[in-house]
Amino acid sequence: MTPKKILKYSYYPGCSLHASASEYDLSTRELFKALNIGLTEVPDWICCGATPAHNVDELLSLSLCAKNLELANKVDGDLAVACAACFSRLKFTQRTLEENDVKRTQVEKAINAPVKLDSHVKHLLEILARDLGLERLAAAVKKPLKGLKVACYYGCLLTRPPNVPNLDCVEAPTIMENVLHAVGAETVAWSHRMECCGANFTLSRPGVVIQLSNAILESAKAAGADCFMVACPLCHGNLDIRQKEIENVYNTSYGLPVFYMTQLVGMACGLTAEKLGLGALIVNPMPLLKEKQLL
Amino acid sequence: MLLSAETMDIDFVRKVEALSGTSVRRCFQCGKCSAGCPMATFMEHPPNRVVRLLQLGQWQRILAGRSIWYCASCETCSSRCPNKVHLASIMDALRKLSWDAEGPSKESYVQLANKLFLQNIRTYGRQYEMRLAAVFNVKSGQFLKDLMLGPKLITKGKLKMFHKKNKNMSEIEQIFSRIEEMRRNGEAP
Numbered sequence: 018m019t020p021k022k023i024l025k026y027s028y029y030p031g032c033s034l035h036a037s038a039s040e041y042d043l044s045t046r047e048l049f050k051a052l053n054i055g056l057t058e059v060p061d062w063i064c065c066g067a068t069p070a071h072n073v074d075e076l077l078s079l080s081l082c083a084k085n086l087e088l089a090n091k092v093d094g095d096l097a098v099a100c101a102a103c104f105s106r107l108k109f110t111q112r113t114l115e116e117n118d119v120k121r122t123q124v125e126k127a128i129n130a131p132v133k134l135d136s137h138v139k140h141l142l143e144i145l146a147r148d149l150g151l152e153r154l155a156a157a158v159k160k161p162l163k164g165l166k167v168a169c170y171y172g173c174l175l176t177r178p179p180n181v182p183n184l185d186c187v188e189a190p191t192i193m194e195n196v197l198h199a200v201g202a203e204t205v206a207w208s209h210r211m212e213c214c215g216a217n218f219t220l221s222r223p224g225v226v227i228q229l230s231n232a233i234l235e236s237a238k239a240a241g242a243d244c245f246m247v248a249c250p251l252c253h254g255n256l257d258i259r260q261k262e263i264e265n266v267y268n269t270s271y272g273l274p275v276f277y278m279t280q281l282v283g284m285a286c287g288l289t290a291e292k293l294g295l296g297a298l299i300v301n302p303m304p305l306l307k308e309k310q311l312l
Numbered sequence: 313m314l315l316s317a318e319t320m321d322i323d324f325v326r327k328v329e330a331l332s333g334t335s336v337r338r339c340f341q342c343g344k345c346s347a348g349c350p351m352a353t354f355m356e357h358p359p360n361r362v363v364r365l366l367q368l369g370q371w372q373r374i375l376a377g378r379s380i381w382y383c384a385s386c387e388t389c390s391s392r393c394p395n396k397v398h399l400a401s402i403m404d405a406l407r408k409l410s411w412d413a414e415g416p417s418k419e420s421y422v423q424l425a426n427k428l429f430l431q432n433i434r435t436y437g438r439q440y441e442m443r444l445a446a447v448f449n450v451k452s453g454q455f456l457k458d459l460m461l462g463p464k465l466i467t468k469g470k471l472k473m474f475h476k477k478n479k480n481m482s483e484i485e486q487i488f489s490r491i492e493e494m495r496r497n498g499e500a501p
Binding site for chain 1: 331333350351354382384385386387388390391392398400403404407408411421422424425426429430432433437438439441442444445448457458461464465468469470471472475478479480483484486487488490491494499500501
């Protein structure tokens with residue numbers, strides 16, 4: 018057994034985790050506490066700008082992310098990020114400012130501070146799979162998720178843009194499956210792991226989301242999945258909150274609960290439904306969890 | 313529009329290349345971007361045609377349409393291009409040029425959503441999701457959009473009625489105003 022290193026991180030939850038994805042925030046904090054991993058929220062963090070900022074104003078997008086990296090530097094440890102979009106934008110900013118002196122100068126002027134790029138930005142998945150390690154994760158399991166067949170849904174921004182997040186292979190990642198296998202769950206092979214759910218069109222053009230997310234739900238169901246695991250609040254909102262509506266539009270029934278990664282891993286580590294915020298999920302996961310005797 | 317010397321604007325291509333940091337002219341039209349694009353079905357010009365139109369200087373046709381606003385920024389095109397054309401960055405550059413010029417695009421809902429999202433950052437520091445959705449409905453005249461979802465989201469604690477502003481609002485405002493000033497002085501695109 019390798020000697021235990023003490024893990025601690027600064028934490029950037031992102032806007033959704035303080036509102037529509039509060040169960041992702043809650044389950045992250047509870048899971049990290051259970052695993053003895055330190056997590057300190059970055060004080061006064063601001064919105065990363067997400068897709069709307071880089072869509073029309075790259076300098077603003079880079080500046081907002083650089084400001085967050087500066088704020089995160091005031092807290093000890095690498096930066097842990099929960100939301101796939103925030104993660105992708107923060108990593109994209111680091112990469113761009115490393116490579117482009119002109120943009121770096123502009124951003125430094127905008128935030129009125131020197132840009133330091135030596136800190137590591139890590140998604141929660143990386144922390145569990147690599148920093149903690151799959152062996153130690155497996156050792157912390159109290160109740161393996163035996164018999165649960167999960168469709169791992171990566172969505173777009175955990176692995177893209179190419180060569181930016183460097184979380185895993187850009188076309189065929191396995192980090193989610195590896196984490197789930199370590200906690201005793203089964204994963205299904207399916208076609209839509211990395212297809213877009215429609216993301217922020219949920220506000221402007223929900224019809225887009227209905228169509229794209231339907232294809233994802235249909236594909237997971239056909240592959241025999243019991244449920245989804247996601248690591249992005251927008252993927253979650255589109256698959257979970259809009260699932261009933263999609264079922265109505267396509268006159269079908271999926272009934273697939275959508276879990277955040279920290280909820281499934283937390284369940285395996287023996288955390289209660291309350292601590293994992295399972296009650297906040299729109300598609301009720303309780304019948305499935307009872308059937309599989311996981312709660 | 314016929315292709316002629318008058319309608320070919322190659323200067324625009326250079327502008328897009330400078331903004332996006334990627335080559336428009338390296339594309340040889342294999343079509344892989346459009347094949348993998350989840351949004352191509354919603355666009356009048358799928359991604360490979362956007363690039364082809366650009367190469368031919370026909371940018372007005374792109375900016376007048378809705379293709380660029382129907383790009384989801386999923387980055388699949390950029391991941392798969394055999395010539396390493398970063399198409400998602402080209403889309404960003406096209407949207408910025410259209411946005412700055414308050415261009416003639418037919419797609420107004422996506423632009424409204426973007427505008428409100430950015431205003432939210434300037435006013436609150438973080439996204440105030442409830443307000444974002446409510447103001448979008450009012451300004452787009454779709455008062456009943458997603459209304460049925462509201463009560464459920466509120467009982468589940470997913471929609472917060474109130475939102476506290478960040479403590480560092482003055483620093484955030486300065487980021488926005490410094491960028492505006494840099495642009496006035498021609499120091500930033």
